[in-house]
Amino acid sequence: NAGVIQTPRHKVTGKGQEATLWCEPISGHSAVFWYRQTIVQGLEFLTYFRNQAPIDDSGMPKERFSAQMPNQSHSTLKIQSTQPQDSAVYLCASSFTGGRYFGPGTRLTVL
Amino acid sequence: GDSVTQTEGQVALSEEDFLTIHCNYSASGYPTLFWYVQYPGEGPQLLFRASRDKEKGSSRGFEATYDKGTTSFHLRKASVQESDSAVYYCALRSTEGADRLTFGKGTQLIIQP
Numbered sequence: 076n077a078g079v080i081q082t083p084r085h086k087v088t089g090k091g092q093e094a095t096l097w098c099e100p101i102s103g104h105s106a107v108f109w110y111r112q113t114i115v116q117g118l119e120f121l122t123y124f125r126n127q128a129p130i131d132d133s134g135m136p137k138e139r140f141s142a143q144m145p146n147q148s149h150s151t152l153k154i155q156s157t158q159p160q161d162s163a164v165y166l167c168a169s170s171f172t173g174g175r176y177f178g179p180g181t182r183l184t185v186l
Numbered sequence: 187g188d189s190v191t192q193t194e195g196q197v198a199l200s201e202e203d204f205l206t207i208h209c210n211y212s213a214s215g216y217p218t219l220f221w222y223v224q225y226p227g228e229g230p231q232l233l234f235r236a237s238r239d240k241e242k243g244s245s246r247g248f249e250a251t252y253d254k255g256t257t258s259f260h261l262r263k264a265s266v267q268e269s270d271s272a273v274y275y276c277a278l279r280s281t282e283g284a285d286r287l288t289f290g291k292g293t294q295l296i297i298q299p
Contacts, residue, residue: 079229106285118230118275118289131286166229175222175287177229 077101079178081167087184088157096152096181100169107150108175109142112164124150157185188213188280192290199266200298207261207293209250209276217278219243219252219259220287224273233261233274271297 080099122132222230234243
């Protein structure tokens with residue numbers, strides 16, 4: 076079991092560019108969650124899917140952020156027109172019975 | 187809304203010291219409470235959980251008891267080791283909401299040899 080896989084591990088973008096982050100959940104897990112982690116705010120919930128359907132996106136900034144889960148083996152988080160304040164570690168987690176299994180995160184740096 | 191408060195942003199101890207990290211929560215009903223640990227370069231990993239009043243969760247020498255009266259779930263360990271250095275997060279899952287977790291701000295534990 077490889078655990079939750081996130082790629083890339085590090086991404087550097089220029090202000091205004093687009094960033095796409097990938098997550099491969101643990102096989103058989105029905106729920107996928109996205110969180111953003113910063114020193115100031117800690118762990119912030121963004122959105123989650125259950126059985127590929129979007130369930131709760133209340134933590135997603137309404138503009139520029141979107142998430143998809145086109146199949147059970149991966150989910151993407153896309154940030155359009157990135158801004159310096161988007162710099163953070165983006166964590167993906169999957170779940171089967173309620174406990175979260177987190178990936179190592181993608182560190183996004185917006186210059 | 188639900189919230190989790192961790193009083194200490196950072197705790198510095200020496201090996202074999204006693205550890206307490208305070209966690210208080212605000213939520214309706216009986217939320218499930220969690221402690222997660224995060225090592226550098228990794229995602230948080232579950233230490234343990236508790237879902238009923240007076241239930242004690244424990245793992246790797248760490249323990250916490252669910253106390254609905256004081257709305258607390260304080261993390262304790264009798265004798266810390268240098269390898270315990272990490273960031274610890276208290277979290278809750280509301281019984282009324284969807285399957286999302288609300289995390290505290292985290293406590294960085296530094297153990298000096």
